Amino acid sequence: MSLKIINKSDLMPFVANMMGEYEVIGPVANDIGFKFATLTDASQVRLNYNTTVIPPRKTLLPTQETLFSFQKDMLAPTFDMKWRVLLGVHTCDLHAMCMLDEAFARGQPDTHYMKRRATTTIVSMECLDTCDENSFCKSMNTLTATSGFDLHLIQLGDFYAVDVGTTAGEALLANHAKSHEATRAEIALLDKTMSQKWSKFPVRLHLDGKDLPALMGVSYKSPLWEEVGKRCFGCGSCNIVCPTCYCFDVRDEVSMDGKSGERYRIWDSCQLDEFARIGSGENFRKTHAHRLRHRFMRKGKYIAEAFPGHQGCVGCGRCARACLVDITPVGVWNSLRQDHA
Amino acid sequence: MAQNMKIDVHHVTRVEGHGNITVNAKNGVLEECRLDIVETPRFFEAMLRGRPYTDASHITSRICGICAVGHATASLRASETALGVELSEQAWLLRKLIFHGEILDSHVLHTYMLVAPDFFKVGSVIPLAGIAPDAVLRALRMKKLAGDLCAMVGGRHTHPIAMSVGGFTHLPTVDELKAMRARLIDARKDMDETVALFKTLPWPQFTRETEYVALSKPDEYAFIDGTITTTDGGRYHLNDYRKVTNEKCVEHSSSKHTAHKRESYMVGALARFNVNSKQLHPKAQEAADALGLKAVCTNPYLNSAAQVVEMVHSIEESVKICDELIARGIKKEDAYKFAGKGGTGVGACEVPRGLLFHNYEIGDDGKIVNANCIIPTGQNLANIEADMRALVPQILDQGQEKVTFALEMLVRAYDPCISCSVHFLDVKFV
Amino acid sequence: MSIPAIESIYLPTLAWISKVETMTATEKFYTVELPRGQSLGHKPGQFVQISLNGIGEAPISISSSPSRSNGKFEMCVRKVGDVTTALHNLGEGAQIGVRGPYGRGFPVEQFEGRDILVAAGGLSLAPVRSVINQIFDHRKKYDRFIILYGAKNPGELLFKEEREEWKKRSDVEFLETVDKGTPEWTGNVGVITTLFPKITVNPRNTVAITEGPPIMYRFVLMELLGKGIPEDQIWVSLERRMKCGVGKCGHCQLDHFYCCQHGPSFNYAEIKGVMEAL
Amino acid sequence: MKPKVAFFDFTSCEGCQLTVVDSLQTHLDLLDVVEIVQFREAMSERGEDYAIAFVEGSITREADEARLKQIREQAALVVALGACAHLGGVNAIKNLAPLDDVRQYVYGDKHKWYETYAARPISAVVKVDAFIPGCPIDREEFIRVVKAVLLGKKPPIPDYPVCVECKLKENNCMFHKGGFCLGPVTRAGCGAICPTYSDGCEGCRGAIPNPNQDAMKDVLKEHGLTVDEVMARMTMFNAFDASQLGK
Ligand SMILES: Cc1cc2nc3c(=O)[nH]c(=O)nc-3n(C[C@H](O)[C@H](O)[C@H](O)COP(=O)(O)OP(=O)(O)OC[C@H]3O[C@@H](n4cnc5c(N)ncnc54)[C@H](O)[C@@H]3O)c2cc1C
Ligand code: SF4
Ligand code: SF4
């Protein structure tokens, strides 16, 4: 679609206007970092954030979500159909959300996810610089995005170029922002900024993300898994912070008299001991090594194969930041790659 | 009429910790009259030795689940004086705010849930909920407010989290303070009704002259820091606390006894009232008038009435502190960093049950070399026994059941926190 | 299947327990009735999610064959945890929730004209019974029919009456064994693989179906392959932890397969290279 | 009929029982579903006919063992309430030094008057059916456990580490803020309350099954703690386990 321009000074009014009609969720300051939160004031938004502890997937798949409530034998499904705008999504996270869309629509579509997705408008952001030494989006080809968003913002000095991705995005812009069609000069600046940005992102992974499935295919028996397994806590942090993880547990909560309550799902982690244990007590992934292998297989191979065109890792680096014993995708994959060089 | 009586209350109920009452009268003569502390000894001072000073407040708050904020505060003050740490104004305001939260929490628990059942002649708050549901719901409401106030500042009431040497690891937001202020204002109605309720209670008429000891400060009704002040005219610097407490071991009690110049003294809400009543918030003074409380009051049963008065004070002071914090705005402050130089310090505060001292010696490696804690209930034990000895002969003719009831009520009025009081000997290092 | 706009895929349908029978010390057998005589519409080898409000859900195999459904289905439940214990405490007439059927069953139509060999261990006779009865009800469509069944001890053998009947039938070769006998037990003693020398098969025309605890099916697979049955004629049903039953929650993933979607019935050729499967 | 429950305490601060009382603020209907027959801290009534016993506190002298065994005999279900009962808790710190030294330090030449032995969790004396971890227990978790027991479910006590809940709360990691934390090896269920208030986890809920203690020590050292400080951290609530390992 078309390319529009919003002046920097018109951005806050745009956010404030949207807040009049939508729940607007954007990056805000959180202690020493950032998190996605519902804005109560437009000035809270921090579009220049580096990254968040938890990815914005929580907007589409909340950390905890009621599936239905019950009163004696009466069941009532719970859907969240609030109209919302998810603002300031980095492109790595956007790629991840496109993968989630596929995963939840596949087979029997997950009605709860689908409804929330249908009422969410995504305004993404182009990163012009790296967040820290952990991200490797360049290798995973998620450094930019040409689809998946409704609107996409690229900051160019005193104004934002706005790529319009969908009619919903177009309407959002038309109804809430002061914008104009990009001029030739503005397009030229966009061109310049975009072509200059690549060199600012170092290459950290010694192979292209596209080649990961092949590498993982020959790495099943690598001694590396035992090695990293010795260090791993099995703390699950890496899963919880990952934008492409979506496993969940299902639990029931009841009232004191046991007559009413709800069934809800909550984010889960394949690194936890219980994750694959069954009724007889058998655990199909007993050790940290087995569980780590599963996680990296999923990130590097299974998802790419199950959902062609998508990736199980988008290179955001969150898991590397979270892991206290330095078990990172870049480290693991570079090391496997070296073994098979 | 010659009276024989043997009373043996095994584990006084509705008090924190384990205590037994023993009375033995032959031919109208009191032969034995004791409050035995049978709580297991806990050895906190010994446990602190060799541990980083940063752990002290977290470990010692585990002395008591009811006055955990109080122990944490005294512990932090001891470390702060030992290390020469100055608190910011904001940190002082927050320390006071969470302290008021605990005073309120503990006093609601004691007056409504532990003492009130005696007046309604029931065994606990559960049947009380049947006869006076409004009062019980009000108590739960006020307790929730107090707990939430503590949680806002310290993370939770029992064993606060965010209190640390030099300040706080986490700060409440202005929005949270505003919401809390509104709830405190709403609570005034519950407080008025509380005063009205306790005004009607038939407090036992018993008086005995004794010495009352509390902290005092020139400019406020003291809860944290101050000068040790007694109704007998004693004034001591905190460093001289041993001149007041004079702890000694007593065989029938795993808690030590204390005495100043007389055989015993009293600490707690009534002592604070007797020493500092002029500094109470005007609304609290009104409540005192309504409850018929006048300094110096020598009826120990009225300790519970003094607690009601302090509840009013704490609510009003909390509102004031919230106002001040909201006006100043909350600022992030740098955490204290240990400079490699130890020292010795005393921390004192007026926890709900009275005067509490922590005294630490910290080495240059940041580890605790010596520790001593003196707990309010320990200081009250000798006084409780003196009261018992004075009271029993006066009522001996009323029969076993009534005497037992009056004694249990007396012990309860002191709001004893027996598990805290169980500790240990002077280690001379100040 | 398309989802009506306002339905939750996690919302169970209410059903009733119309019959409960105690099978062993730890297993009970249930007949479940669906509302309005609705049929479950399942294939042999599929499972349902049984739901109890406030307790939770558990995947349970359907034990009855589609050929004998008419508004009811059967299941056998072993008491191991929260849901299964709560189920054991329910009596006839009690309401339960059902979602499904889910998963891939055994493609019995493809087996027509073949010899069928079923090897089941322990509780697994319950799910496999859905295939067995389907075959009995269309017996003419299949050639030879062999059933091998093993359990830890005689007390754990399920479906006593049906087994008696199978023993009498001439159109099935039924052999059973127990790992450890009792004084009363007069039959075979030994693990299920000790039954294999007692049968002869035509490997080229045999379809084998096996299900049981992991330790059992690993050995059975070795026997089947040892007899020369082609890999793509061997079917195995796997159990994994499951929370959703619809391929979302991730618990049942084994390598790139979701057990609840691609299984629980797998073709051996398909999964033999899947490291975590067997 | 409502199940009869009783509360008991041994060596502890009674904060867990207080938390039970506090849970009534938001769950007064607890009294509709159970009958409390004994709760010394809060009531004078004393019934001996109970099916479920909640026991707070650790065992620190022989004299208390008999009482605990009597409770075990009466109750169908014994639940350890809080860290002292579950792990030994802070009381077990004293186990790390010679007992006589500890006693003399506190009571001087009178120490013989006061009976004590190495503090232990109640499971070291009787069989325990369930535990509610924490110092103090978490109110909501207490209620969840009561509800589960009434429904015949396993008590929903997590087996995974605090990090899971900490991340779900979107906290910045204590180690990234210059602090220390035992979250990676400590059982969750508290909602990561300490890291949420920017104080590292102290391990009051005990270790998860198969904790990677070696990695924990390495991480603590790497972030600047001395070996002594690492040990002090790891033994604040878990000194009983630590002293057992040495045996
Ligand atoms: C496809 C399939 C078919 C099955 N068919 C039958 C059957 O016909 N009859 C039968 O009795 N059992 C069957 N099971 C096993 C049954 O699902 C589990 O025993 C049951 O989920 C345990 O639930 P619970 O609430 O009683 O136990 P829980 O209280 O949840 O847990 C007890 C133990 O079971 C494990 N567990 C928890 N949830 C699951 C789960 N969803 N799947 C497996 N293990 C779990 C836990 O790790 C724990 O060790 C089947 C399982 C699968 C995957
Ligand atoms: S974050 Fe690191 S230590 Fe924790 S489970 Fe993941 S890989 Fe293991
Ligand atoms: S695996 Fe790590 S780097 Fe890759 S998307 Fe997940 S959190 Fe980001």
Ligand code: SF4
């Ligand atoms: S703060 Fe503690 S609990 Fe939270 S992620 Fe870091 S190590 Fe884990």
